[in-house]
Amino acid sequence: MHKTKTICAILKGFFLSFSFGILLAQPEINVSPNEFSVYLYTGLMNTEVMTISNNGISDLQYSISESGDGENYGLEFNGFNNYVAFDNQTIQSMVGGNWANEKTISVWIKPEGYSQTISGGWNGDAVYGQSSGSGNYFGISRGVIEGQDRIWVYNWDGNDDRIGVEYENSEWVHIALVQDNGTLYGYKNGELVGQLNTGASLAGGFQRVGGGTDNGGYFQGSIDEVRVWNTARTQDEIQSFFSRELNGDEGGLVGYWKFNEGTGLIVNDEINNNYGSIFSDTWIVPGAITNTSWVSVLPANGSILPGAFSDVNLEFNAQGLYAGVYSSNLLISSNDEDQLEIEIPITLQVEGAPDISVLDEFVDFGTLYTNYGGSKEVIIRNDGTDALEISSITVENTSYSLSFSEATVPYNDEVILTIDFMPLEDGDYNSFLTIVSNDIDEPEVIIPISGSSIAPPIISISPSSLSSSLFTGETEIQNLTISNTGGSELAFSVNIVNSNNRSFLPVIDINPGHRMLTEQDLIDVFTGDFEQDRNSDIDESHRKNNARVLRNKHFKSKSDRSKTNQTVERNNRTRNWQLLANDPQDINSPYDTENIYYEVTDTSLNFKYEYYEPWSQADGNTISLLYINVDNNTETGGEITFFDNYGSENIEGIDIMIYEVDGFYGLDGVYVWTEDIYYDYYYGNVGAFIMVEDILWNEREPDTNVFYFGVSKEIFEGVESMQVASLSGSLQDFNLDVVPNEGMAELTFRPSWLSVTPEEG
Known part of the structure; x- marks a missing residue:
C-alpha cells in the first residue's frame, strides 16, 4: 500500500510546497467469510473454515478472541466491608433433606490484592459461605494456611476438612465444591484438584457471597456466576457447563445468580426468587467472565506472510447444549492500522436431541434353579436435551420376558426395565437385548444376556413333628431326618422359634439416682436441645409404687449388680446371628x-448393625435406638412421637428402650418405661424411661460398615418373643433410618429346654 507525505520548506522568502509518495511496509487483512451460521443437533460437532489473507507487503500478525453479544456484568468486592446476603431461603430449604451430605457449589472468581493468614477454610476470606448463627460450616474461601496461599474448598463436620486450590492473582478461575455422601471434591476449571473423606455439614443457614459469614473474612476481587445444586455433580457435568451460562431449568439446579443486573442493590435468582441484597459492592463490566464454550478456534493467533493466507478451524460443539439459538462474535485483532479489529458474527442453532445411556453393558443372571428363575433390572437413561422415544425393546430367547417394549423418557430422566428369566429346562440360555430409539448417533443398543439353569434341591423332613414327655431332670435325644431328593446340593439351617404367647416384664427396682429420659428428651437429643446435666428428678412418692410386676420375679437395678465379663460377650458375638430386619x-x-441381626447367648442379648456403605469415622455415625414392645399392648408403655420426622408413623406401647450411641451424651443403657414418675410443670405427672442397665459391651472400627453391642439377658428372662423397632444412622446428618419402615419386627427367644445338633449343613 502507498502512503503520501507533504514536505514544506522556506527558501529565501518564498514558500515552497511539494509532495512525493513514500512506500511504507504495511499488512492488509482480509477475512472470509465474514459471518458463520451453523445448525446442529445436541451432542454433535461441526468444523467450519475461516480464511485470513494478507494482501499487504509486510507480515500480518493476528489474534482471535471471543465476545458475547451483550454486556456481561459481575461484582467487585473491596475486601473489608461488602458482600451479598441471601436471606429469603436457608440452604436447607433450597437443597432439601440431604443438604448436609450432598450438594454442589460453583463460582467464577478473580482474586485481587493479598491473602491473610487464617486458621481454617471456615474463617478465610469468604467467596461463598453461610450465616447460621453458630458458624460457617461449608463453602469456598481464600487465605494462607501453613504457608500455602490457596482458594479453599471446605466442609466442617467437626473437623476442618479442606482442599487447597492454587490460583493466579488477577486471573479468572472457576471453583467447584462437590460433597457426595461422605466425600468432598474440589475442582478448578473443571479439573479435579483433590478429594477427601468428610462427614455431614453440621449446620446450614443463610448464604453469603464475598463476606458476611459467621467467623469468616471478606474477599477482595471479582465474583460471577454463582450456582447451587442439590446433587453431587460429576466431573463431566462440571466440564460441560462451567464455561457457559445456564438456561435455568437444568436438573438439580436450585440456585443460580448470573450477576448480570449491572445496577442497583439486588441480584436475582434465576430459579427460586431467592434474591440477594448487595452491601457496598461495585458492578463491573469489562472484567466479567465471558465464555463461548460451543466454539473453539485453532489457531487463535498467528503470523501470515505477504500474499499468503491461513485457514482457521472453527469447531462448533453442541455437546450438552439445549435446543435454542446461541450467538456470539469473534474479534480478530491485527497490526493492519486500517483494520485493527474485525468483528465476525457467529451463530449456532441447536436442535434438541435425545442421548440414550444404558448403565449395564452385560446382563448376567448366573445360575438359577429350573422353573424358579429370577429377575434383573436395567436402567435406561436419557442424558440428552429432548425426549427419548424408545420404539421397541426385544429379546431373542423366549425364556426371557420384558416388563415393557416401548417407552418415552424425558431428558435428564430414566426408566427401569425388568427382565424376567424363567428357564423350563436345565441348560445355558444366551441371548441379546435390543433397544431401538430415536437417538441420532446410537439408534440401536444391543446388550448380551446370559443365564444358566440347574435342577433345584428338594427337601423332605421326617418325622413332621416331635414330642416328648419327661420328668424333671430327664433328657431325651430324638432324630430328625432331612433328605434331598432334588438335583442340586441342599443347604439348610435350623432355627428354633418359641411358639408360646408373650410374657411380661419382671419387677424393676427404681432409684432416684438413675438417669431418666422423657418422651420430650428423646426429641431434644436429635434437635440438639437436650440438657445433658439435668437431674432425673424422680418423685420419691412415686418411686416406691412404680415397679413392673409379673410372675413374682424381682430384678435389681444396675447399681446392685456386677457386670458380665465383656471379653466373654465379645467372643460370643459370632456364634449364631439371626436376621431381625x-x-x-x-x-x-x-x-x-x-440389616439388623440379633443373637441370644446364655448371658446376653446381642445386636449387629450392617450399613449399606462403610463409614470413615464411627463416632457419631453408628447409633442405635431400639424400641421394644414386650407385652404386645399399645396401651401400656411410652410413645415415640418423633418418628414422623423420618417418614414413619408414631409407635406406641414401648416398654423398653435400648440406647447405644457409643457414649454420646452419656446416655447409653437399657431403659424401662414407668408411668407417672416425673412431674412436669405443664402436664403434671408423666411417664418416663428409667435407665436400669448399662450397655454390656460394644465394638466399632473405622472404615467398616458393621458395629456390635450387647445387653444383659437377665432383664428379658421369661420373655419368649417381643416386637422391636429401630432408629439408626448418624447424629451428624440427622437423616436417621427407621427399621422396619412400617410396624415392628419380631424378636424371638429360643426355648431353654431344647437344643439341636447340627444347626446347619
Missing part, C-alpha cells in the same frame, strides 16, 4: 441401615 436403601445417606 432387612431395610431398603431409602434415606439417601451413607449411614443407611441394610
Whole structure:
C-alpha cells in the first residue's frame, strides 16, 4: 500500500510546497467469510473454515478472541466491608433433606490484592459461605494456611476438612465444591484438584457471597456466576457447563445468580426468587467472565506472510447444549492500522436431541434353579436435551420376558426395565437385548444376556413333628431326618422359634439416682436441645409404687449388680446371628441401615448393625435406638412421637428402650418405661424411661460398615418373643433410618429346654 507525505520548506522568502509518495511496509487483512451460521443437533460437532489473507507487503500478525453479544456484568468486592446476603431461603430449604451430605457449589472468581493468614477454610476470606448463627460450616474461601496461599474448598463436620486450590492473582478461575455422601471434591476449571473423606455439614443457614459469614473474612476481587445444586455433580457435568451460562431449568439446579443486573442493590435468582441484597459492592463490566464454550478456534493467533493466507478451524460443539439459538462474535485483532479489529458474527442453532445411556453393558443372571428363575433390572437413561422415544425393546430367547417394549423418557430422566428369566429346562440360555430409539448417533443398543439353569434341591423332613414327655431332670435325644431328593446340593439351617404367647416384664427396682429420659428428651437429643446435666428428678412418692410386676420375679437395678465379663460377650458375638430386619436403601445417606441381626447367648442379648456403605469415622455415625414392645399392648408403655420426622408413623406401647450411641451424651443403657414418675410443670405427672442397665459391651472400627453391642439377658428372662423397632444412622446428618419402615419386627427367644445338633449343613 502507498502512503503520501507533504514536505514544506522556506527558501529565501518564498514558500515552497511539494509532495512525493513514500512506500511504507504495511499488512492488509482480509477475512472470509465474514459471518458463520451453523445448525446442529445436541451432542454433535461441526468444523467450519475461516480464511485470513494478507494482501499487504509486510507480515500480518493476528489474534482471535471471543465476545458475547451483550454486556456481561459481575461484582467487585473491596475486601473489608461488602458482600451479598441471601436471606429469603436457608440452604436447607433450597437443597432439601440431604443438604448436609450432598450438594454442589460453583463460582467464577478473580482474586485481587493479598491473602491473610487464617486458621481454617471456615474463617478465610469468604467467596461463598453461610450465616447460621453458630458458624460457617461449608463453602469456598481464600487465605494462607501453613504457608500455602490457596482458594479453599471446605466442609466442617467437626473437623476442618479442606482442599487447597492454587490460583493466579488477577486471573479468572472457576471453583467447584462437590460433597457426595461422605466425600468432598474440589475442582478448578473443571479439573479435579483433590478429594477427601468428610462427614455431614453440621449446620446450614443463610448464604453469603464475598463476606458476611459467621467467623469468616471478606474477599477482595471479582465474583460471577454463582450456582447451587442439590446433587453431587460429576466431573463431566462440571466440564460441560462451567464455561457457559445456564438456561435455568437444568436438573438439580436450585440456585443460580448470573450477576448480570449491572445496577442497583439486588441480584436475582434465576430459579427460586431467592434474591440477594448487595452491601457496598461495585458492578463491573469489562472484567466479567465471558465464555463461548460451543466454539473453539485453532489457531487463535498467528503470523501470515505477504500474499499468503491461513485457514482457521472453527469447531462448533453442541455437546450438552439445549435446543435454542446461541450467538456470539469473534474479534480478530491485527497490526493492519486500517483494520485493527474485525468483528465476525457467529451463530449456532441447536436442535434438541435425545442421548440414550444404558448403565449395564452385560446382563448376567448366573445360575438359577429350573422353573424358579429370577429377575434383573436395567436402567435406561436419557442424558440428552429432548425426549427419548424408545420404539421397541426385544429379546431373542423366549425364556426371557420384558416388563415393557416401548417407552418415552424425558431428558435428564430414566426408566427401569425388568427382565424376567424363567428357564423350563436345565441348560445355558444366551441371548441379546435390543433397544431401538430415536437417538441420532446410537439408534440401536444391543446388550448380551446370559443365564444358566440347574435342577433345584428338594427337601423332605421326617418325622413332621416331635414330642416328648419327661420328668424333671430327664433328657431325651430324638432324630430328625432331612433328605434331598432334588438335583442340586441342599443347604439348610435350623432355627428354633418359641411358639408360646408373650410374657411380661419382671419387677424393676427404681432409684432416684438413675438417669431418666422423657418422651420430650428423646426429641431434644436429635434437635440438639437436650440438657445433658439435668437431674432425673424422680418423685420419691412415686418411686416406691412404680415397679413392673409379673410372675413374682424381682430384678435389681444396675447399681446392685456386677457386670458380665465383656471379653466373654465379645467372643460370643459370632456364634449364631439371626436376621431381625432387612431395610431398603431409602434415606439417601451413607449411614443407611441394610440389616439388623440379633443373637441370644446364655448371658446376653446381642445386636449387629450392617450399613449399606462403610463409614470413615464411627463416632457419631453408628447409633442405635431400639424400641421394644414386650407385652404386645399399645396401651401400656411410652410413645415415640418423633418418628414422623423420618417418614414413619408414631409407635406406641414401648416398654423398653435400648440406647447405644457409643457414649454420646452419656446416655447409653437399657431403659424401662414407668408411668407417672416425673412431674412436669405443664402436664403434671408423666411417664418416663428409667435407665436400669448399662450397655454390656460394644465394638466399632473405622472404615467398616458393621458395629456390635450387647445387653444383659437377665432383664428379658421369661420373655419368649417381643416386637422391636429401630432408629439408626448418624447424629451428624440427622437423616436417621427407621427399621422396619412400617410396624415392628419380631424378636424371638429360643426355648431353654431344647437344643439341636447340627444347626446347619
